Amino acid sequence: MPEFFYADPFPLNGDTTEYKLLTKDFVSTVPFGEKEILKVDPEGLTFLAEKAMEDVSFYLRTAHLEKVRRILDDPEATPNDRFVAMALLKNAVIAADKQLPSCQDTGTGIVMAKKGEYVITGGNDSEALSKGIYNTYVNRNLRYSQVVPLTMYDEVNSGSNLPAQIDIYSTPGDKYSFLFMAKGGGSANKTYLFQETKALLNPASLEKFIADKVSNLGTAACPPYHIAVVIGGTSAEANLKTVKLASAGYLDHLPTKGDKFGSAFRDVELEEKMLVAAQKSGIGAQFGGKYLAHDFKVIRLPRHGASCPVGLGVSCSADRNIKAKITKDGIYLEKLEYDPSKFLPTIDEVDSSTESVHINLNQPMPEILKVLTKYPVKTRVMLSGRLVVARDIAHAKLKEKLDKGEPLPDYFKNHPVYYAGPAKTPEGMPSGSFGPTTAGRMDSYVPLFQEKGYSMISLAKGNRSKVVTDSCKKNGGFYLGSIGGPAALLAKENIKKVEVLDFPELGMEAVWSIDVENFPAFIVVDDKGNDFFQMLN
Numbered sequence: 001m002p003e004f005f006y007a008d009p010f011p012l013n014g015d016t017t018e019y020k021l022l023t024k025d026f027v028s029t030v031p032f033g034e035k036e037i038l039k040v041d042p043e044g045l046t047f048l049a050e051k052a053m054e055d056v057s058f059y060l061r062t063a064h065l066e067k068v069r070r071i072l073d074d075p076e077a078t079p080n081d082r083f084v085a086m087a088l089l090k091n092a093v094i095a096a097d098k099q100l101p102s103c104q105d106t107g108t109g110i111v112m113a114k115k116g117e118y119v120i121t122g123g124n125d126s127e128a129l130s131k132g133i134y135n136t137y138v139n140r141n142l143r144y145s146q147v148v149p150l151t152m153y154d155e156v157n158s159g160s161n162l163p164a165q166i167d168i169y170s171t172p173g174d175k176y177s178f179l180f181m182a183k184g185g186g187s188a189n190k191t192y193l194f195q196e197t198k199a200l201l202n203p204a205s206l207e208k209f210i211a212d213k214v215s216n217l218g219t220a221a222c223p224p225y226h227i228a229v230v231i232g233g234t235s236a237e238a239n240l241k242t243v244k245l246a247s248a249g250y251l252d253h254l255p256t257k258g259d260k261f262g263s264a265f266r267d268v269e270l271e272e273k274m275l276v277a278a279q280k281s282g283i284g285a286q287f288g289g290k291y292l293a294h295d296f297k298v299i300r301l302p303r304h305g306a307s308c309p310v311g312l313g314v315s316c317s318a319d320r321n322i323k324a325k326i327t328k329d330g331i332y333l334e335k336l337e338y339d340p341s342k343f344l345p346t347i348d349e350v351d352s353s354t355e356s357v358h359i360n361l362n363q364p365m366p367e368i369l370k371v372l373t374k375y376p377v378k379t380r381v382m383l384s385g386r387l388v389v390a391r392d393i394a395h396a397k398l399k400e401k402l403d404k405g406e407p408l409p410d411y412f413k414n415h416p417v418y419y420a421g422p423a424k425t426p427e428g429m430p431s432g433s434f435g436p437t438t439a440g441r442m443d444s445y446v447p448l449f450q451e452k453g454y455s456m457i458s459l460a461k462g463n464r465s466k467v468v469t470d471s472c473k474k475n476g477g478f479y480l481g482s483i484g485g486p487a488a489l490l491a492k493e494n495i496k497k498v499e500v501l502d503f504p505e506l507g508m509e510a511v512w513s514i515d516v517e518n519f520p521a522f523i524v525v526d527d528k529g530n531d532f533f534q535m536l537n
Contacts, residue, residue, distance in 0.1 A: 010242075019323075026044025027329075050132035056322040057182060060102065060340065072085050077290055080288050096338065100432065104423045106433075115170055133164045134161070134162055174327075175325060186437065190312075191313040195236075195308070214293075215281045221316045228296075230298075233302075240311050267299075275296040356382045377532040379523045382521075383416075384517045386513060395442055411511075420434055431514070433490075438461060439479065446477070447475075457480065461481060469530075470529070472526065495516055
C-alpha cells in the first residue's frame, strides 16, 4: 500500500513584498485556549479593499516600471518600441496624480484571499470586501464596466462596477493575506485553455506550441505583456486559476524543480527560451519590434494521465495587481511606485528620429483618405480634429438601423470612428481616461458599413481579421492603430473636448464626439490590402 502524503501545492519560498502599514485599527487578539485568535472587524476589510483598489487604479509596481524603462535603454529596441514605452511612462506619471486612472477600462474587481484558521471577522467577508470595492469605484474617477443580465439576452450596467470576483481560501495560521486585481476586458480576453495530450510533453513540441500561441496573442491587450503559461493541473479551472496568479507575479517564488509530491514549479530555462521567441516574433510593443513581453512565467502542475490542460494568459501594460495582509500588528498594503517620474528620461535621451504625418480630421472624409493613401502601413500619424466614438452596443444599434433600411447618421460617414469608452471625467478636466478598446470586436460590422460609405476610417488597438483588410481594400478604407495603455496621457494631452452625440442612455457605451490634437496612431491596414500584422508572418 502506498504511503499517504500531502504537500503544499504552491510552496512559495518567502515573500519579498514591501508593505506599508495602513492602520492598526480594526484589529485585535482574543485568547482561545492556548492560542490567540486574530479578530478583524469587517469594517477593516472594507477599508483595506477600498485602499487597495484605489492604489492599484493609479499606481504600478516599481519592478514593472523598471522593465518599461529598460526598453528605452535597450539599443535593440525599435523606435516604435521606445515610442510606446515613453507613452506608458508618461501615462504612469499622470495617473499618479490620482485624478485620471492609468487605463480607461478600470476593470473587474478581483480578490483572492487566504484566511488563516485563527482569524475571525464575525461577518460576511465577501460582502465587506465588496463594499470597499464599491466605495472606490463610486468615489473615484473610474468606470463602471459590469453588466448584469435581466434575461438571457437583456443586460443593464450595474452602475457601481459590482459584482466583484472574490475567492477566499482557508489556510493554517493567524494571518489574512490578499491579492487584489483590477482586470480589464482586453487583458482578460487573452486567456486561453488548450486541452492537449502527453504527446505535447517533449521539448521540441512544447516549445513550438508555446511560441505559436504567443505569436497569436496579438496586441489587443496592450503589450508589453507579462506572459504566463501553465502546463498541467488537476482540472481546467485549476490550470486557469494558476495562469491568473502567475501573470500577476504571485507565484514568482515557486521552486524551480519538481518533486514526487506534485508541487508546482517554474521552469526558468524554458521561460528564457520563450521570452526570446516572443522577442523574435517581431510584434513588439504594439507596432513592431522586440518587446511583445517584459517577462515569461512557465509553471508545471500535476495532471490526470488522460488530460493535459495548457493555459495561457497575460497581465497587460496596466499591470494592476497589489498584495495586502492583516496580522495582529495591523493592516498592511503592498507599496507601489508613488513617484514614477524618476523613470522618465531626460530630454536629451528621448529618441525623436521617427517623424509623424500630421492629419487634419476636420476636412471632408475623401480628403483625409487622399492623405492616408500616400503612406505605407506602419507610418506614424498625428491626428487633429473630430473623432466619433462608438463601440460594441452602439455598433449593434447602428446596424439595427441598416437592417430596417434606414440610413445611418452623417457623423458615421464624415468622421473617423474611434472604438473606445471613457472613465468618469474629473472636475475641471475636458475628459476622463479615454483609451482605445479592442478593434477585433467590431470586425463583423466593417464590411457592412464601409460598402455604404460609413466607418471608412476606424481607430482602435490590436490586430484585425482578414474581413477588415478585404473590406478596406475593396472600399478604400483604413484602420489606424492607437497605443493601448496610456489612457490618462491621451486624456490630459490630446483630448480637448468630449460630448455625448447619440444614445445617451447607454452611458459609457454611448456615441461620443471628441476633439483631439496631435493624437498618436499608426497606419495598420491600408486601402491596398496591406495589414501590418500579417506582414510580420
